Amino acid sequence: MLTFENVSKSYWTGTQHKVILANASFTVSPGMRLGVLARNGTGKTTVINMMAGLEKPDNGKIHRSCSVSFPLGFMGGLVTKHTATENIRYIATLYSLEPDYVEAFCRWMCDIGEYFDMPIGTYSAGMRSRLALSLMLAMNFDLYLVDEGMPSTTDTAFNKRAGLVMQERFAQSGLVIVSHQAEILQQFCSSAAVLRDGKMYFFDTLEQAKELYDYAS
Numbered sequence: 001m002l003t004f005e006n007v008s009k010s011y012w013t014g015t016q017h018k019v020i021l022a023n024a025s026f027t028v029s030p031g032m033r034l035g036v037l038a039r040n041g042t043g044k045t046t047v048i049n050m051m052a053g054l055e056k057p058d059n060g061k062i063h064r065s066c067s068v069s070f071p072l073g074f075m076g077g078l079v080t081k082h083t084a085t086e087n088i089r090y091i092a093t094l095y096s097l098e099p100d101y102v103e104a105f106c107r108w109m110c111d112i113g114e115y116f117d118m119p120i121g122t123y124s125a126g127m128r129s130r131l132a133l134s135l136m137l138a139m140n141f142d143l144y145l146v147d148e149g150m151p152s153t154t155d156t157a158f159n160k161r162a163g164l165v166m167q168e169r170f171a172q173s174g175l176v177i178v179s180h181q182a183e184i185l186q187q188f189c190s191s192a193a194v195l196r197d198g199k200m201y202f203f204d205t206l207e208q209a210k211e212l213y214d215y216a217s
Contacts (some may be wrong), residue, residue, distance in 0.1 A: 035185030
């Protein structure tokens with residue numbers, strides 16, 4: 001279970017005080033598949049990062065009684081001068097996982113051959129995306145976090161492998177996706193919320209959330 005208790009978060013942009021959350025309280029229950037609709041610039045990434053523990057709130061508390069993933073696509077934990085092998089084995093130890101298994105899984109999922117033993121800084125954007133997704137799917141979390149939908153590549157075989165594993169993982173765990181596109185949320189989420197003016201408005205269906213989202217546009 002993930003709980004926000006009277007959480008506030010804001011930034012000074014240089015011209016205005018931008019409020020992301022204002023005394024927000026809500027709970028993501030076990031097995032919940034939540035899609036959050038929010039316009040660009042409203043703080044989607046900040047909210048996801050607070051859920052993951054990458055950013056702290058200004059006020060309030062965030063309670064985690066479950067294992068929470070890093071946001072899908074997050075590359076902050078990878079050192080570009082090191083190889084995928086070196087990065088993945090190190091991260092596996094941080095999560096108390098078997099490095100041999102995590103490396104083998106990521107090698108199979110990525111399928112980038114000799115590049116796996118080259119520095120990540122030499123990778124294309126697509127290869128980095130494949131590595132980040134593979135690393136997340138190599139680990140079992142109670143709650144997965146996704147910022148702006150599922151990444152895809154031009155590699156059909158990779159997309160098929162990743163899609164099958166994602167379905168398996170997400171069927172057994174909770175999920176939070178934040179996006180400005182309702183279509184992205186439809187295939188994965190069973191409930192929805194709208195982030196607007198520093199508040200989270202929750203709905204039983206995506207259709208109900210979309211009504212508020214479209215009205216506020």
